[in-house]
Amino acid sequence: MRALALVLLLAGCGGEPALRRPNVLVLSIDTLRADHLGCYGYERPTSPRIDALADRGVLFESARAPSSWTLPTMTTALTSFEASTHGTTHFTKRLSDGFETLPERLRDAGYDTAGFSTNFLFSRRYGLRQGFIHFDETLARSSDPERLETGEPLADRGVQWIRWKAESSDDAPWLLWLHFFDPHWEYVPHEGITERFGTERVDLYDGEVAFTDLQVGRVLDALEEGGLADDTIVVLFSDHGEEFEDHGMTLHGHTLFGELVRVPLIVRAPGFTPRRVAGNVGLVDLLPTLIELVGLAPPPTAGGRSLVPAMRGATLPERATLLELHRATRPLSGLVEGPWKLIRATNPPEETLFHLGDDPGETADRRASDADVGDRMSARLDAELARSRRRAAGFSAETDVGLLPGDVQRIEDLGYAGDR
Ligand SMILES: [Zn+2]
Structure with a gap:
């Protein structure tokens, strides 16, 4: 072989x-x-x-x-x-x-x-x-x-x-x-x-x-x-x-x-x-x-x-890494590029910025203190999300799974809350 x-x-x-x-x-x-x-x-x-x-x-x-x-x-x-x-x-x-x-x-x-x-x-x-x-x-x-x-x-x-x-x-x-x-x-x-x-x-x-x-x-x-x-x-x-x-x-x-x-x-x-x-x-x-x-x-x-x-x-x-969490009540998106990581919440809108080299635990928000970096990352996130959505246009949107009786219970059994 x-x-x-x-x-x-x-x-x-x-x-x-x-x-x-x-x-x-x-x-x-x-x-x-x-x-x-x-x-x-x-x-x-x-x-x-x-x-x-x-x-x-x-x-x-x-x-x-x-x-x-x-x-x-x-x-x-x-x-x-x-x-x-x-x-x-x-x-x-x-x-x-x-x-x-x-x-x-x-x-x-x-x-x-x-x-x-x-x-x-x-x-x-x-x-x-x-x-x-x-x-x-x-x-x-x-x-x-x-x-x-x-x-x-x-x-x-x-x-x-x-x-x-x-x-x-x-x-x-x-x-x-x-x-x-x-x-x-x-x-x-x-x-x-x-x-x-x-x-x-x-x-x-x-x-x-x-x-x-x-x-x-x-x-x-x-x-x-x-x-x-x-x-x-x-x-x-x-x-x-x-x-x-x-x-x-x-x-x-x-x-x-x-x-x-x-x-x-x-x-x-x-x-x-x-x-x-x-x-x-x-x-x-x-x-x-x-x-x-x-x-x-x-x-x-x-x-x-x-x-x-x-x-x-x-x-x-x-190359920027795109992160997404499509929760019903509070969707999140994010971007990692170099040592920086931006997380954006909507509803209500909020952005946080972390320097992963100095702060790998992501505890110290630097969105205000490093506003230039944050603004650049924010614009980049918009562009990456738009690019990702544009690409979806080439594919059929028929994606309804059709939940069955008992599915919600099965989903909850796995520890997921009903926030989806
Ligand atoms: Zn898993």
Whole structure:
């Protein structure tokens, strides 16, 4: 299998056409704060397996989700469009079929594509199974409210899929996307794991992270044991973080502060030297990056850009990262550029400005003291939002999911208030 990967690498230098593209394993972990992983500086031992993956891959130190809850951010990861473009910003909205997702692009290039989801928002109903030939969402909690642990059966399915592929004579490359849910509320203790952290709210959360890390490790082991690690790109990211009263609240989906939008992003790809990338990037960049890594033509339009040059050691030109939270009562938007972050609330209108270098916790508002920067960021935010909305004009607006009886209860069970 190693020889095949080499053929692909040589193809870029004018050799024979590629025989086989690399496999892609995507590990998305719900509600995982970047700063609760060892490789992002956490002092607790929550993540030995993810840390080991980061040691052999490229770790993006300043990666951001485009929002602070699952539906808009997973849609952005799948499409490379910002929330104002894809429109999947509310529990009542589904992604229009007119968008082309990463699995669709890979399927059309000859990939076998499988997705296993444990979150009812990452689902067929929300238009997010587009392009997955196989899609299994039976582990999502909405189908079994008593099931508060899904990482182990999810990893079982992943391990099974990888073994099946390792033994197959079918040489088609594959995409396997596993979406883990355990760090999401509600937090449950895991025997033999959670005890080492304690019994407070944050301890239980760290236990969930450590449990998920163990399950991620099982999937990565299967890749090694199947002899597929050298032919497989591995991507690990989170859809958003979680708040532990950093700004006076808990859970997620209510603000655009760092504890909710700073996410881990790690890419391990054959032929790339391990490194850490400091510049601002986003989940919006995931699709163009993977498309380039597997050797396909870049998408004609995208909200993001390929991070492959940064993976090779180049410094990325600074580009503003757009943040959006389309709450019914108090919509928020924001922009990160260089060391600065602007957050805008409407209803009533209010802007706050933070210098992330001096104030990573986003506690000291400098909108008045650095008015010039704030004005520039504010104008830039207007321009970025307008650009994102203009791009939506090319797509069908038919996005009503049609809520079913009991949906509101299921949404509340996940800890989301009725503010959407
Ligand atoms: Zn989520």
